[in-house]
Amino acid sequence: MKRTATSILILAALVFGGLVGNALAQKPAPTQATGERVATAATAAPVNLTLPLKTDSVRFLAIGDTGTGTEQQKELADVMLRYRQAFPYEFVLMMGDNMYGGEKPADFKLKFENVYKQLLDDKVKFYATLGNHDESNQRFYKDFNMNGEEFYRFAKGNTAFYSLNSNYMDKRQLKWLEEELAKDASDWKIIFMHHPPYSSGGKHGSSSALREVVEPIFLKYGVNAVFAGHEHFYERVKPQKGIYYFISGAGGKLRPGDVKKGSPLTEKAFDTDMSFMLVEVAGDELHFQVISRTGQTVDSGVLTRQQPKAKPLNASHPSAAPAGQEQGNAAKP
Amino acid sequence: MKHKMNRTTGFVMGALVVFGLTFSPVPTIAQQTAGQQPDPLESLPVKDREIVVAFQERVKDYTKMREAIELKMPKLAKESTPEQIQAHKTELEKRVREARAGAKRGELFTPGIAAFIRKTIKSEYKGRELVELREAVLEADTKGVPLRVNYTYPESKELVEMPPTLLLKLPQLPKQVRYRFVGRNMLLVDRENGLIVDYMLNALP
Ligand SMILES: [Fe+2]
Numbered sequence: 001m002k003r004t005a006t007s008i009l010i011l012a013a014l015v016f017g018g019l020v021g022n023a024l025a026q027k028p029a030p031t032q033a034t035g036e037r038v039a040t041a042a043t044a045a046p047v048n049l050t051l052p053l054k055t056d057s058v059r060f061l062a063i064g065d066t067g068t069g070t071e072q073q074k075e076l077a078d079v080m081l082r083y084r085q086a087f088p089y090e091f092v093l094m095m096g097d098n099m100y101g102g103e104k105p106a107d108f109k110l111k112f113e114n115v116y117k118q119l120l121d122d123k124v125k126f127y128a129t130l131g132n133h134d135e136s137n138q139r140f141y142k143d144f145n146m147n148g149e150e151f152y153r154f155a156k157g158n159t160a161f162y163s164l165n166s167n168y169m170d171k172r173q174l175k176w177l178e179e180e181l182a183k184d185a186s187d188w189k190i191i192f193m194h195h196p197p198y199s200s201g202g203k204h205g206s207s208s209a210l211r212e213v214v215e216p217i218f219l220k221y222g223v224n225a226v227f228a229g230h231e232h233f234y235e236r237v238k239p240q241k242g243i244y245y246f247i248s249g250a251g252g253k254l255r256p257g258d259v260k261k262g263s264p265l266t267e268k269a270f271d272t273d274m275s276f277m278l279v280e281v282a283g284d285e286l287h288f289q290v291i292s293r294t295g296q297t298v299d300s301g302v303l304t305r306q307q308p309k310a311k312p313l314n315a316s317h318p319s320a321a322p323a324g325q326e327q328g329n330a331a332k333p
Numbered sequence: 334m335k336h337k338m339n340r341t342t343g344f345v346m347g348a349l350v351v352f353g354l355t356f357s358p359v360p361t362i363a364q365q366t367a368g369q370q371p372d373p374l375e376s377l378p379v380k381d382r383e384i385v386v387a388f389q390e391r392v393k394d395y396t397k398m399r400e401a402i403e404l405k406m407p408k409l410a411k412e413s414t415p416e417q418i419q420a421h422k423t424e425l426e427k428r429v430r431e432a433r434a435g436a437k438r439g440e441l442f443t444p445g446i447a448a449f450i451r452k453t454i455k456s457e458y459k460g461r462e463l464v465e466l467r468e469a470v471l472e473a474d475t476k477g478v479p480l481r482v483n484y485t486y487p488e489s490k491e492l493v494e495m496p497p498t499l500l501l502k503l504p505q506l507p508k509q510v511r512y513r514f515v516g517r518n519m520l521l522v523d524r525e526n527g528l529i530v531d532y533m534l535n536a537l538p
Contacts, residue, residue: 102489104415104419104488105414105415105416105419107415108415109415132473132491132492132494133491133492134492135488135492135524136524136525137418137421137422137524138418140409140410140413140418141413141414141415142411142412142413142414147411167494167495168494168495168511169495169500170495170497170505170506171370171500171501171505172505172508174366174368174497175368175369178366178368178369195494207494209496209497209499210494210497213367213498213501214367214497216366217368220366
């Protein structure tokens with residue numbers, strides 16, 4: 001059971017040292033009489049990509065807590081769209097709270113379909129996870145690609161993604177996760193779920209009961225990185241027991257100033273504007289860049305894959321599919 | 334530039350030290366993960382076990398009944414539109430509500446299982462942990478959720494995260510039914526039609 005000590009976090013970090021961006025007031029953006037949005041500073045900010053765009057890399061965007069339908073969510077979506085010109089990400093991981101305050105068909109339109117229309121038209125796939133504001137029935141929604149399951153796996157290139165329902169982590173789900181990870185030979189194993197096992201949030205903070213049950217599984221089966229939301233800010237947590245943790249939960253809401261100052265968990269945080277993450281997995285490296293609603297890069301860097309303990313026996317999830325090719329969802333819960 | 338290099342080098346060295354410490358073998362206690370732990374039912378006194386098994390049977394009776402109803406309806410596809418999801422939910426809700434017309438509180442959460450659940454929560458959560466759980470539950474946006482059997486859990490209301498450590502101790506439920514805290518009370522909610530199958534008061538001390 002040895003987990004070797006070869007992981008190195010090489011941080012190219014940060015370009016605009018310190019926290020960037022102005023405090024964001026949650027007020028509607030100026031609109032014209034026609035209802036069309038007026039260009040803002042965000043739409044004018046130049047795209048400044050720091051990701052390497054390597055051949056055959058796995059490229060995605062990670063965003064959480066989006067489901068508001070506000071002008072700010074749309075402004076952030078505009079920035080997402082502009083960055084896709086420079087960084088053609090193929091899919092989006094959603095960290096949950098996809099629908100706040102109701103999920104009638106009109107809500108799906110207002111809080112998701114209209115906001116990300118261009119991305120959906122461009123065939124960018126969204127993979128959702130459930131938050132504490134999301135009904136289980138979202139798993140049947142075509143554009144969330146959950147395959148009718150509250151927790152599921154898919155793979156792209158050398159990377160496996162596990163979407164977990166952290167709102168109801170029962171024995172059935174834990175057993176499924178463990179069985180899937182045990183036979184997973186992918187180079188990178190990435191978890192995404194709503195609640196963060198580690199967080200410097202003042203309102204919520206770390207989900208410690210969740211951590212108690214999932215962390216031993218992550219460690220045992222060599223999970224490399226965990227993405228979460230729930231907190232309405234961005235945080236890159238210092239590696240915990242060798243695993244990288246990110247919070248990207250400011251896709252539709254912002255909780256300004258909520259990251260505890262001086263938190264021993266924080267490697268980098270940004271809580272003064274909304275944001276999303278761009279991620280590129282290339283071989284043994286995971287590159288990331290975090291962009292704010294005003295188009296500023298607020299964090300970036302590269303992580304090196306931790307050395308696996310051993311390849312799983314009887315691997316049924318092959319590790320080498322061509323990048324961008326999806327391997328089907330795994331066994332049902 | 335020099336300053337940046339020094340900081341980077343220092344960081345890398347620090348990271349190596351940290352990883353050297355943290356990538357050590359996982360403690361033995363973690364070898365048996367939560368998913369592998371034996372069913373807590375096995376270690377219960379006979380009387381409690383009987384109470385739990387009987388409760389699980391009652392829940393199973395409910396799920397059998399609602400499964401039979403759902404089987405008669407058009408199946409909801411894995412790639413449904415919001416309109417199809419809404420229509421399916423509404424229809425299932427209507428049919429199950431009709432089938433359970435007259436259902437009363439306590440039919441699933443009988444006094445015996447309610448006492449067992451209160452006892453389990455009380456023994457699992459003490460001191461600071463209990464305070465934190467209470468805070469999380471009471472802070473949640475669940476005002477307006479009706480404490481009424483066969484009523485719907487409003488979809489605009491938050492679903493309080495169930496602590497996984499507690500879920501592992503409570504009687505396991507079929508996947509169609511969920512435990513949910515609303516205030517200090519515990520509800521059984523159908524995950525597809527949102528109906529409140531039953532509820533018990535003061536589950537949380
Ligand atoms: Fe949340």
